[in-house]
Structures are given as C-alpha cells and as structure tokens.
Amino acid sequence: MYQQRKMTLRLSNGMCFHGESFGYEDSTAGEVVFNTAMSGYPESLTDPSYAGQMLVLTYPLIGNYGVPAFTIEDNGLATFMESGKIHVKALIASSYSGNYNHWNAVESLSDWLKREHIPAITGVDTRELTKILREQGVMTGKLLLDDDTEEIQDAQYENVNFVEQVSCREVIRYNEGARRKVVLLDCGVKHNIIRNLIQRDIEVVRVPWDYDFNSLQFDGLFLSNGPGDPNTCMKAVNNIRTFLAQQKIRPLMGICMGNQLLAKAAGADVYKLKYGHRSHNQPVRMEGTNRCFITSQNHGYAVNPDSLPADWKPYFTNMNDNSNEGIRHISRPWFSAQFHPEAASGPTDTEFLFDDFVSLL
C-alpha cells in the first residue's frame, strides 16, 4: 500500500473522507464530480472541460499503466493527451497502484501529478462519495493535507467563466491549405476533435472562445467542448447567433459545450444537472430511429429540449434519464451532440458524426 502524507477531502456539506496524498503535496478546492469510466485517466486529466473540478474516479484501481510521454507533435497537438496540461484541480481515487507497467509509459501517475502541481488523494471510498454526490448533487469541496493547518478558500464554481481560462489566446491554424476550412471555436477543445478534423482533410482555424469569427472566410463552423456554465459565455452565443442569421448557410457542428452554446443561440434554455454525466457508458438514441450508441460524456449542464424553437429538434436523447443529447436544425446543416464523438477517452461509436459534418462542407 502506498504510504504518504495523510489527506482529507472535506465536502461543502461537512462530510469528510480520509486518505493519503499521492500527487503534489498541497491543499486545493474545487467542484467535486465523479466519472465512472474504467480507463483513460491521462485523457481525462488533460480534458479542459474539467477545469475547476476535483475528479472522483469510481473505478478503484488507478495508475496501473502509468503515463505516456507528454510529447507534442509538429502540428502542436499532444501525441497522447487531450490538451497541453492537466486541467483537473485534484484527483480522488480509491486505490492508487503505486507502481505501473506499460510499454508506452514513461512515468508514474504520481510523478506526473507532482510535476504538474496537482494534488491527489487515494484510499477514499469513492463509491460512498459518489452515492453522496448522486443523492445530494454535485458540491464543492476542499482537499486538505492533514498536517497543514493553513485554511484555504472555498472553491467558487457557479457563475465562473472557466471557458475563458482554458481557451486559446490567439488564432491557431492546423493543416493549412487543406480541402476545406473550418473555424473551431475553442471553448476548451480536446485535441482529439482537432485530430479528427485534420484526418478528414480539413484546415482548422482554432479561435479564442470570444473571437468574432464571422469576419473570417471559412466553409464550416465547429463549436468545441469546454468547462463550466454556458451562461457565462454570452459573447460566444452572440457570435453563433450572428452566424446562424447569415444569409450564406454554412454547416455547423457542436460538441458538449458546443451543443449548449448552439441551443442558447437558437433560443433554448440550459440548466444544471444534479450530478451530470461523466462516463464512457452513456446510451443515447437517435431521435425517430432505432439507432442507439454508447457514448463518452463529460458535462454538468444540459439543454432543455422543450425550450427549443420550432425549427430545432432534439437529435439524440439519453436512454437512461431522457435528457437531451444533441439538437439539429430541421432544414439547415446545423447539429450538435452533448456527448463526445471524438471519444478519447471512451467508445468511438459516434465518430461518424465527423464524417457527416465533413460531407456537408
């Protein structure tokens, strides 16, 4: 068993979970959310959608296969990760493996977390913790070193614009000169979205979340995933609204936060889920069909499908709780998914949505 400094996770409802530190030795605070995926911690940790959150992994054995090299390809994308750094505030696990083994690993999860200054706790009954979050809803919490008496500030998650924190600062171009040009609105984009577009011979113009892309020349618009509350991103919503109102109809696809921003631009409401969807096993059904897909998800907010205007329809619906999983325009080439067709991590069943989008360009 891994022997380290003792740590405590204190939830905002006062409940405490004790364990040992296996990451960077510091205290931190954030919104506590759980993910039920059984693999893919390097991808999850670097997913910008987790900004501001402390991630609870319900799968108990973590760190088994170590961490691959954090190398960057010539095009600026990470080889194995989903962004340039770890975005979670802290990692909460039941049983950290200590040692690891994999041909592609270069360091342990613990060493990586330490290198990136991310605290982590192991020895937590993450099932019990998850049940509390399920029953009482997500809440903030603090992860404290037991022998460090210094009090830290409570985390602020509500009404914070996390997108601003994780979006690129300037325009970045990928695969220049390709067949078609797509503007990618970066709300905290996962690299695998960019990889998927590049693979389909697309030039990607990645722009900051609040960038007025309508001034650019492009063939299609892509709205990325991102962290937090879409209501804090009204600048982006307005730019999308302008795009939708333009005479020249160009294809649009959105993912996750992109789904919510598109819905808002269309005039629908977005609300916060009690404990969100974070897993690799969310079933969705394509509306009006018998086609069902297993999807990877990571979101705390959802679109209220009843608030969609008449020219928009739900595209996908969650088969467990009937929440909205995507919308589409009844006649124009605009659609979005609440789940992650780019996977990484998670199942790849819905990657065909990229093909659909590209074929519309």
Place this chain on the structure above:
Amino acid sequence: MKLNNLKKVLVLGSGALKIGEAGEFDYSGSQALKALREEGIETVLINPNIATVQTSEGVADHIYFLPVEASFVEKVICKERPDGILLSFGGQTALNCGVELYRKGVFEKYGVEVLGTPVQAIIDTEDRELFVDRLSEIDVKTISSEACNNIEQAKDAAQRLGYPVILRAAYALGGLGSGFCDNEQELLQLAEKAFSFSPQVLVEKSLRGWKEIEYEVVRDRYDNCITVCNMENFDPLGIHTGESIVIAPSQTLTNSEYHKLRELAIKIIRHIGIVGECNVQYALDPNSEDYRVIEVNARLSRSSALASKATGYPLAFVAAKLGLGYGLFELTNSITKSTSAFFEPALDYVVCKMPRWDLGKFRGVDHQLGSSMKSVGEVMAIGRTFEEALQKSLRMIGQGMHGFTDNKDIHIDDIEQALKAPTDKRIFIIAKALKTGYSIDKIHQLTKIDLWFLQRLENIYLTDQALSKVDSLNHLSSDLLLQAKRQGFSDFQIARALSMGKKYSMDKAVLLVRARRKQLGIVPFIKQIDTLAAEYPAQTNYLYLTYNAINSDIQPAHDQKTIVVLGSGAYRIGSSVEFDWCGVQALQTIRQNGYHGVMINYNPETVSTDYDMCDRLYFDELTFERVMDIMEAEQPKGVIISTGGQIPNNLAVKLDEQNIPILGTTARSIDNAEDRDKFSAMLDRIGVDQPEWNALTSLDDIHRFVEKVGFPVLVRPSYVLSGAAMNVCSTEAELEHFLRLAAEVSKEHPVVVSKFMVNTKEVEMDAVADKGEIIAYAISEHVEFAGVHSGDATIMFPAQKLYVETVRRIKKISGQIARELNISGPFNIQYLARDNEIKVIECNLRASRSFPFVSKVLKINLIDIATRIMLGLPVQKPHKSLFDFEYVGVKASQFSFNRLQNTDPVLGVDMSSTGEVGCIGADAQSALLKAMLSVGMRVPQKSVLLSAGDPKDKASILEPARLLQKKGFEIYATKGTSAFLSTYKIPNTRVYMNDEEGEPKVLQMLHKKQIDLVVSVPKVVDTENIDNGYKVRRAAVDLNIPLITNSRLASAFINAFCSISVDDLDILSWEELK
C-alpha cells in the same frame, strides 16, 4: 419488437457437466427459459442433465431427459412441432447438434425457425478457414493458421509457419485435442489425437507471451451493439482461458488499447451477423498495439456466464430476448430497473476468476497447463483491490489454501523450471519464488505474466513480511492490520503470519484476531453490484464484502424473517450442479413461505448466484470468517447448511459454537455422523452392522487389525468428500503409503481403516426426516459392485434388483439412525448389501448428490419437504409407493478422461467423473441406454473388444459376449479373455499387444478405428498402471472410442443395446411419465 409468430420454442441444453462445458450452461439455459416464459411462450427443453435447475418444474413446460444428439432432437421436433429453436444456450454440444440438424434440413422440414444468430454465422465462426476469410474481408487480423485435413498437411503447414506452432481441432469444445508443438515429433503425436476428434486440424504460429483479452459483445437485429465486459487473462497466451486466472475489467490496457479492441469486436459481430451474444478473444502484443483475433464464440459461453456475474448484466437473458426479435433499447437494465439494457456496465470493483483443478484425483495425469482445458470448475471473487479479489479467490477454490501467503509450504525442486512450465500450482510457485528471493522482473522473464500483476503479488508478499515482523497481536498497528485486510488477508493468514499458532490452536488464534480487529473498528462493509458504479440506485441486492470502504450500501432489516442458505462453492469432482439445484430449491421454498432468502456462494457457473433467485445474494467466501461477517450483518432467523454439500456442512460445529442458529439437524448430530469414530460407536450401540473398522492411533494397532480382517482394506480420514485421500490397499506397502497421505489431509480427526468388501451391492438411501422420523425417502441401487465411488456409479431408481427383505431392512435401519441422530432435514445413507446382509458404510446429514435425481424421478421435491421441516412448517408424508412406478430412472456418469492426458481411465473408490445425466425409460434397459448415450457412449456398429483381468469379471461378461455373438458383432479379445471365451465356444479374434508376437495388434486396430467399443476391465485392486490394459484404455480415450471399464456396467449396456434398438426408445417428456 417481438416476432409474433412464436408460440412454442425448443431450447437445447448441454448435457452432462464435463471439463470445458459445465454448470454455466445451466445458468444460461435457465435464463433463456425465463426470458421465453416471460413472453408467454411455451417452452420445450432437451437436456439429460437431471440435476440442473433448468430441468426443474416451473422452468420449462416440456422437459425431455434425452441425449442432445441430432436423431433424438429431430424426434422431439417431430413430436412437439416448435415454431422456433434456440441453439446458443447449451454450449458447444447444442451448437454442434444445431449445425448438424441444419445441414440435414431438419429445421426446414418441420418449419422451425432458428432464433438469434443464424446458423450460417455459427458455421462462419466455427470453421477456421471460413472464419479467417470472413475477418480478412473487413481487414481484421487473425492468427495465421492453416487448415489441414490430414497429418501430412499438418506437418507441411508447421514447416512453413516455423515452430513453435499450436494445433487446434476444429469444432471441438474447450480446446480439446489442442496443444503446442515445439518440434515435428510433438506435432505428429498431437495431430493424430486431434484428428480423432475432428476432421479438420488447424496449425498456427504460436504467440506465446502475448496478452489474452476477451470481450463479450451483444448485438440486436437493429444492428445496435454493446460490449458488456472485457476481461484480461493473468496468464499470457498459451494457457487456455479456462485454465487461466482472469480479471475483469482489464487492468493493464490503456484507453486506446481498450477501445481499439472494443471497436474491432463490434465490427466483427456486425460483419458476421450475430443476433444475441458472442465473445471475441484477442491476443495483444505486450509491446505495441498489435493484435490478433484468436476466436469468436457465437454462443453463450463460460466467459459470458462469468461476465454476467462480474457485471450484473444478464447476458443470456438479454440474448434470448434479442433472439425473439427485441431491440436492446426495448429492454431495461434488470439491476436498476429504470435505465436501459442498451448500455455498458461500469464496474467499481474488480473481479478475479480462479480455476479449480482436481488433478490430484487422477493417477498419472499431466499437471502442466497448456492450450487444452483441465480445470473442473471456477470461482469468482470480488474486491476493490486486485490483492483483495485474488486472495479471496485463492481461499474460494477450496484446496486448503488461505490466500497468496501463509499456506503450508509446497516442495518444489526447481523453481525456475516450475515458473517456466506452469502447472495447477503456478500461483503458489510464484509465492514460493518471491519468498526464495526471486525478483518480480525475473519472475516476469520466466512466466511472461504482466509486471503489474506481479507487482500486486509482491505487495501481498511485502505486507505478509511486515506482519511476520510483529511479535504479538497487541503490537500489531491498526494501520498495518487495515492494510492487510484491504489486501484480502484473512484472520487466519494474519494469525499465522504473527505465529500465533505457537501459543494457541489456530481456531482460537483466528477468533483472537477477529476480536482485536473489531475492537479497532476494522470490519468489512457490504457493497452492491449495480452495473453503473453508483450513478443510479440499484433495485437488486447483489452484494459483496470489502475492507476498501467506509460504509455499507445496505442495512439488512433484523426482523426475524431472514433465512440464509449456504451455497456449495466451486464445482469440483464430487460437488457440482446437484448442490446448486438443492440450494435453489431451498431458496424457493423459503421465499414462497414469506421469508427473505439470502444466498452466500461464489461460483459464477451457478443459478444460485443469479441475483433474481434470492432477496440478497452475497457473492463472497464460504469461510468461517466471512460467513460470520455476514451473520453479524444479517442476524438471520436461521441458516441452512444442509443443501450446499460438504463446504457448509464442515462449518456446522464452528458456527454453532458462535451461537449461529442452524436450522434442522443439530451441529452435534452432524459431528456425530461425520466423525467416523463417533458414528461407528453409535452404530454399535444401536446394533446396526457395518464393515469392520478401526481408528488409527498407532501403526501397530493397524497392523493387528489388518491381520485380523485381511486385505483388501479401505483407508479413509474423517471429513472427506468424493473420496479424497480414500484408498483401497491390498498390500502392506500400499497401506503405509496411503496412511501417510491420509494423515496429511486431516490432523484433527483420526483415520479409519475398514474391511473392503468385494462383490457386494451398494444401495443408497436418500431421505428427509422430521425430528427423527422419516417423512420421505428414495432407495436406489448401483449397477456396479461396491468399490466404484458412488459418484461414479451408474444408479437405478427405483432399485430394480433388490430383495424385498433387503429394502425392508434398509428402511428399518435408516429409521433407527434418523431417530438416533434426531435428524430434521435431508440425509443420505450408503449401504452395502450382499444376500440379505446389510452394512452401513456412510451417513451424511445433508442433501446428497442424488437428491435432484431421485426427486425428479419420484416427482416429489425432497428439498422442498426438507426446507419446510427446517422452517418448522407442517409437512405430510407423500403417499407414493415404490411399486407405483411404471418407469425407471438411470443416473450415469460423465467422465472427462479425454482431457486428462496420461491418466488411467479406470474407476475406483476415488471419484473421477465430472458430471452425470439422469434418464427415464419405460424399463431399466431403455433408461440405461438413454443414459449411456447421453454420456457419449455409442452403440457399436460391428466390432467390440473385450478384455477382463479378473476371473470374476471374465465370467460376468460371458453372457453379454454370447448376446453380441448372436447379434452378429465381431468380438475381439485380449489373451486371457480370448482363451476364456473360446473355452465357452464363443468365436472371437485374439488381438495382440505390441510386446506380444502376433497379429492383429490391438493398438493399431484402435488407431484405424476398427473397434467400435472397448470393454477393458482392470483387476479390482490395481494400483500399477504400467500394464497393457492401461495402454488400451488410454488409446480408446485418446481416440474417442467408447470405453467401459466395469464388467457389471458393460454387461448392462450390452444387454440394453442388444435388446432394444435406439430407434425404438420412447420419446416421452417428463410430465408424460405418470
């Protein structure tokens, strides 16, 4: 939506349990039948395995105890005229039978629709060449393999591919006839065997050392697919997955590897066109993402049963519904009852499957593990660390091990060699290697087991080292104790690591550790398996215990309404599906009478571990420690220990000492029956005869005893099941040798030596008593004489050839014993009967192996009556006389010698059968013939080999030989037998062994398949297997030629097939037998 033309559906079962095809198919078949019934579809089931749950009342509408064989199935189809048939729930047996029926056009002829996966898809996955072609159509990589139709082709293929190669027989279950060949000589040997099982043999390049990964995949007719579970083998490729420790979910795969293989699995299932369930097995390079598909099983399998239990996703049930035409999206998750069945379970625990071998029971068997399966059962352990799950599983296999460490020392001459060439002891050899100072890197080099697994094992080892440095329980820190418990250490292991055995008895030491632990607040918690890792609340109570927790998911109500039933654990030789049936029946009676039924069991192949069968299922250990943990949480009204075989029975006294309310017969009575010393004294007291016996206290006493009674003698220790360490000794040397072995088995109880009786009938009494009074009973008779273990014997019920006086005496003695032990519940007494002389040989105050058989033939559920008695409910004596029967039941044993290389396939006092069937016929002969055909016997076409060693055996095959001659069979006989037959003017052809001058050579004839049936009877007491008889028997087994080794059974079988033709056997369902 459901196809609406279906009114009646036929389900094929898998027949007797055998190595490679065991209880998992009772589970999958039962699930399928449940799914059909739920739809209001009339069900027909063909399965001769009478001890299964699926062949019970209320599970299927029409049950046929007939061989799962094309001609019989066609007759049932002709009679029942079902609209549809399910082929994929009865293992390879049902699948092969289905393919044959399809090819013969039987389905077309009778308009029977094959539900679920189309037969062509099955053929595509079963025929290796077709399979490779189909997968290469979608650019999926398979192991480069060449299909060969004769030995010459196999040799050439191996040369092209380069050694080492692996050989597989096509269409064979569990890797039968498969193996690795390092050179041409090994290839030639194996190829001959493989061709005897299959017309086609595949030669493949070996990928030894690659990871082995499996996915369970489901597809509906709308093309929606899910992968329910993936599993990783602890042992790398090269060891059959049935022989391997298996972990779910995979532990060493990255997201990219996991989903690459998942995506491929879905691509494959779509391309092949499965509707229902299949599994895809991969080899994965440990140094890259390169992979190969090993095989696809287009049916429910051992792995799918394991995956169902590992995840809570009822694969067989869902597959059956999909076969009826449903889409996955139309079904709900049966655990949450609110979410969709179209999802992939998320686990928040880890499961470890451990195979159970019984190789110690077979003389001369090869212990090395390879690409062919030898294990007879398996267990599944659930934990929240790998260490916890693994150590639990090692206790569950029930071979006297306490976990990874703190076991009795095993002696290994060459650890390095033992690591390289794995045997059934592999995991303990790794423990030994760590203790001897091997690094995990070195162990990895030798075993190719992934370092991550070895690191976990080292963790356990290091914790054990830390424990052993602590000098007393009081000095054991709470942190270290908790760490040990979280790694799955039992109180016993901790006590032993602390050397507490020096000061206390181990029983006492264990209780001290338990008390200390509870004082420090270190207790296990109850967690639910909910398929969604707590994302949604679970509506079922599928539970396990863990120390890696701070709170329990459930709090059982202490309302005096709970009855706990202890299950039977791993299937092993001597204890299998029959006790699962007993446990399930007990649960049903408990629940029907307004109580909550709780089951504790850990065998993934069972129906009792289906969470629908009880109110709470603890999928956990049946050790004293864990049962006590559950008792403390449940505080039940009572516990039933008499329906789960010997494992719960052995806990009786210890649980009683802790004031656990045991229902039915008291622990004291159980001890009085189990302890041979006490039992024999009791028989003497009440004047019941028994074979002369003596309890071993000194060797001198024994010798004096043997001098008095004379050889042969039977040596056995207390508390044995299936004859472990029980042996017949005919010489001084043998006696001393076996006494040493017996002493190793049980130190606390004396060893009993008794006079061994030859040429004596064995009779069984299965009964239920209430406060000492027999309420219901069944008397059955062995076909073989005493000396063949009752688990191997062929049994007739009602007994056909007993004197009325014998029956009367047996009833009287049984009544006396029941009164004396004040039995309340099920019990079984075994008797010897010669003339009218009756002797008691054994008494078990629990349900016996034959309870389901006699219950079903009687049509009186003895377990239901027993359970009612134990619950204190009123019961009535059934009014049924043995003479009311217009039919006879025969139970025959299934042997799996073909998988146990080199072992001599003879029967003795030690049990060796892996399963059984029970068939019912209008008379003894037709019942026997059905039963024998059900265990793989074939009626010979024209030639029979007779060979009997003992004069008595020779005499007893005389009449059958005459019959054979009259029927025009060609009789071949070995030297002595030939001379004997000739004396009696029975024409025969003498055959010669290789070391004898003359032609024809018997082994050559066998190889050329010139003999259809081999009767080879060794001398009653024959401990040496180097004789010629062994060579003949072994050749028969290896070449898949029917073999009988007992003269009484041979005689009965020959009589049967000479008097009735197979075509004339009645095709009657169970309910038609009145």
